Amino acid sequence: MAAETRILFRNIDEPGLASIRTYRRLGGYEAVKKAYQEMEPEQVLHELEESGLRGRGGAGFSMGKKASFLPRGDMDKYLCCNADESEPGAFKDRELMQKNPHQLIEGIIIAARAAGANRCFIFIRGEYDLQGDILDAAVEEAYGAGYLGTDVLGTGQQVKLVVHRGAGAYICGEETALLDSLEGKRGNPRLKPPFPAVQGLYGGPTLINNVETLSNAPHIISSGAEWFKSFGTEQSPGTKVVSVSGDVQRPGNYEVELGVPTKLLINDLAGGPPKGHKVKGFFPGGSSSPVLTGDEGMKLPYSFEAMQEAGSMLGSGSIIVFDETTSVVDLALRTARFYHHESCGKCTPCREGTNWTVKMLERLTRGEATPMDIEVIASVQENIIGHCLCVLGDSMAMPIGAMVKKYRSEFDDKLISQSYSAAAKAA
Amino acid sequence: MSPAEIHSLALEAALREEREPHADPEGVPEPSEVEVPRALRREIQRSMKRYPQKRSASIPALWAVQRRYGWCTPDGIRQAAAVMGVTPAYLESIASFYDLFHLEPTGDHQVLVCTNISCWLRGADELLGAFCEAAETGGPGHSSPDGKVYVRGFECLGACDIAPMVSIDERYYGPLEPADAADAVEQMRMRGEEVLPAKRLEDRGAAGGKRNPADDRITAHTMNKPKRPRPKSAARKKKS
Ligand SMILES: Cc1cc2nc3c(=O)[nH]c(=O)nc-3n(C[C@H](O)[C@H](O)[C@H](O)COP(=O)(O)O)c2cc1C
Numbered sequence: 001m002a003a004e005t006r007i008l009f010r011n012i013d014e015p016g017l018a019s020i021r022t023y024r025r026l027g028g029y030e031a032v033k034k035a036y037q038e039m040e041p042e043q044v045l046h047e048l049e050e051s052g053l054r055g056r057g058g059a060g061f062s063m064g065k066k067a068s069f070l071p072r073g074d075m076d077k078y079l080c081c082n083a084d085e086s087e088p089g090a091f092k093d094r095e096l097m098q099k100n101p102h103q104l105i106e107g108i109i110i111a112a113r114a115a116g117a118n119r120c121f122i123f124i125r126g127e128y129d130l131q132g133d134i135l136d137a138a139v140e141e142a143y144g145a146g147y148l149g150t151d152v153l154g155t156g157q158q159v160k161l162v163v164h165r166g167a168g169a170y171i172c173g174e175e176t177a178l179l180d181s182l183e184g185k186r187g188n189p190r191l192k193p194p195f196p197a198v199q200g201l202y203g204g205p206t207l208i209n210n211v212e213t214l215s216n217a218p219h220i221i222s223s224g225a226e227w228f229k230s231f232g233t234e235q236s237p238g239t240k241v242v243s244v245s246g247d248v249q250r251p252g253n254y255e256v257e258l259g260v261p262t263k264l265l266i267n268d269l270a271g272g273p274p275k276g277h278k279v280k281g282f283f284p285g286g287s288s289s290p291v292l293t294g295d296e297g298m299k300l301p302y303s304f305e306a307m308q309e310a311g312s313m314l315g316s317g318s319i320i321v322f323d324e325t326t327s328v329v330d331l332a333l334r335t336a337r338f339y340h341h342e343s344c345g346k347c348t349p350c351r352e353g354t355n356w357t358v359k360m361l362e363r364l365t366r367g368e369a370t371p372m373d374i375e376v377i378a379s380v381q382e383n384i385i386g387h388c389l390c391v392l393g394d395s396m397a398m399p400i401g402a403m404v405k406k407y408r409s410e411f412d413d414k415l416i417s418q419s420y421s422a423a424a425k426a427a
Numbered sequence: 428m429s430p431a432e433i434h435s436l437a438l439e440a441a442l443r444e445e446r447e448p449h450a451d452p453e454g455v456p457e458p459s460e461v462e463v464p465r466a467l468r469r470e471i472q473r474s475m476k477r478y479p480q481k482r483s484a485s486i487p488a489l490w491a492v493q494r495r496y497g498w499c500t501p502d503g504i505r506q507a508a509a510v511m512g513v514t515p516a517y518l519e520s521i522a523s524f525y526d527l528f529h530l531e532p533t534g535d536h537q538v539l540v541c542t543n544i545s546c547w548l549r550g551a552d553e554l555l556g557a558f559c560e561a562a563e564t565g566g567p568g569h570s571s572p573d574g575k576v577y578v579r580g581f582e583c584l585g586a587c588d589i590a591p592m593v594s595i596d597e598r599y600y601g602p603l604e605p606a607d608a609a610d611a612v613e614q615m616r617m618r619g620e621e622v623l624p625a626k627r628l629e630d631r632g633a634a635g636g637k638r639n640p641a642d643d644r645i646t647a648h649t650m651n652k653p654k655r656p657r658p659k660s661a662a663r664k665k666k667s
């Protein structure tokens with residue numbers, strides 16, 4: 001039977017879960033007590049590292065390892081929770097914050113112990129106004145209960161937390177752009193290195209993690225790394241909240257062990273495409289991930305390693321399904337337009353590449369393109385990859401490149417010569 | 428000069444330059460010369476206190492201005508700049524970077540129709556058309572003739588589970604039919620009327636429904652120790 005494995009989503013629809021009372025009644029904030037009163041910071045860090053928890057925001061980097069990169073010692077250190085969630089197809093953080101804000105706050109307080117961070121921020125996209133309000137209220141409750149403040153649970157450690165709302169810019173999800181935006185600037189990515197762990201917010205050491213990553217921390221601390229690793233695969237331990245949308249009958253967030261068959265997510269949990277239709281393809285990890293055809297992708301396990309092996313990626317864990325009625329050329333145009341709109345314009349290959357791709361695809365959809373144009377589209381993608389400051393450019397190039405490669409005939413069918421010959425045939 | 432002196436001179440020069448960029452027609456407004464409504468001043472000052480550096484309050488300050496005046500008016504920006512001690516041009520350059528700030532007047536109600544992939548697959552273009560038609564905006568990016576309703580297309584709003592969806596005055600609704608547009612516009616025009624109450628995102632449960640029996644072996648959080656270790660054999664250990 002198709003089943004979810006709910007850890008983060010356990011009790012998700014319990015009435016009142018967003019309040020500290022209900023959250024505590026269900027065992028909440030016990031992990032913070034354990035982390036602050038029974039464990040040393042090194043032990044907390046060790047447990048997180050041992051768990052093998054990988055970042056849920058896109059890159060899949062080990063959370064504990066990243067926290068260990070921060071220098072030790074007395075200085076202002078920062079923790080930024082990335083709640084920008086603006087990648088098309090992703091909506092898991094929204095449900096996690098809206099329904100269980102204290103789980104995230106508890107995770108932040110624990111991660112702050114591990115990293116020695118004293119000032120924390122939740123950078124939430126401005127569009128999530130409701131969720132921002134809910135977080136504001138929850139943060140206030142957590143201060144009131146002594147989990148946040150200048151003296152967390154009487155240990156003398158200071159952890160301050162501020163909910164910071166963005167104002168609409170996908171690029172602010174990129175971690176260094178997020179830092180600039182949080183410093184009150186335009187959200188432009190920075191050159192790396194230095195990495196944020198060394199020189200991040202206000203020039204200080206900074207840990208940046210996604211909402212879902214941090215929401216895992218209380219569970220790892222209360223039940224242990226070994227327990228956590230009993231879920232998922234060796235390289236992808238734990239569960240994942242997967243956002244499934246597009247041409248499926250029951251779109252939504254489903255929490256599963258990493259490594260379950262992708263088919264289980266798309267067909268069993270999300271109900272598959274509407275009756276009489278079939279999965280033509282899907283983005284396995286948000287709109288930035290190279291598309292997989294239904295035939296190649298449905299049978300794969302849903303894990304970081306399997307998606308990478310298949311030439312794609314798990315990314316933020318967002319599946320967008322399209323059925324056979326979808327024109328891949330139109331899909332490519334929709335995808336390219338998004339990245340063109342969101343490019344911050346700092347690097348030429350990204351700024352011009354996204355612009356050109358949109359223009360060429362528009363010509364193609366108008367039936368005005370020549371065979372060379374398809375080659376140009378393909379080569380533009382190749383020239384973007386690896387040539388920019390951040391991976392936004394790559395994020396367009398990879399899926400578009402995959403679409404041209406895997407559905408080439410659909411692009412060819414739109415060519416000028418094809419429309420001429422079609423017109424000639426009709427005449 | 429000592430290195431410290433040189434450093435402080437350089438810093439001063441840098442600060443001056445930052446405050447007076449060449450294209451900037453106005454320096455930091457003199458606080459005494461700009462009248463700022465008390466509530467607005469207090470809100471911005473409160474924001475500034477929340478951060479180690481006051482500039483971090485740029486976005487919160489612009490939100491405060493936009494909430495008060497409906498859009499980021501030149502006067503409002505000047506007021507915020509005076510409170511923050513930065514140039515109006517600085518705040519304007521911030522406002523122009525972010526999609527949610529308006530540098531021109533818009534309608535009383537904001538309708539953002541998501542037209543990104545998942546919503547597009549489920550009829551977002553038709554929905555955007557229906558909203559424009561219902562509000563008679565003459566196309567996306569414009570307001571209705573009475574100035575009440577502003578409609579624009581938007582990128583993924585993070586609610587593809589209710590595609591096709593819209594954000595109306597910062598609350599989410601979906602999945603919508605084109606026919607819902609006329610109702611929503613009418614409700615927005617009537618004072619105090621709830622908009623599309625049956626389609627609010629906040630009332631939706633998780634897609635997978637309530638608890639499922641498989642939850643029971645999950646021991647996290649409420650219990651500190653696993654009751655029984657997960658039998659490896661029964662696990663879906665899918666080494667491909
Ligand atoms: C263009 C772009 C947008 C991104 N958007 C997000 C986002 O919305 N949320 C997020 O958590 N990470 C996003 N990331 C990834 C972050 O840069 C960063 O890797 C992540 O927040 C680290 O957290 P994690 O290790 O917990 O995943 C984005 C990256 C890029 C290049």
Ligand code: SF4
Pocket residue numbers: 171188189342343344345346347348350351388389390391392393
């Ligand atoms: S790759 Fe694009 S979005 Fe990223 S920094 Fe360069 S121009 Fe900006």
Ligand code: FES
Pocket residue numbers: 088089090541542543544545546547582583584585586587588590592
């Ligand atoms: S595509 Fe419309 S909300 Fe994501």
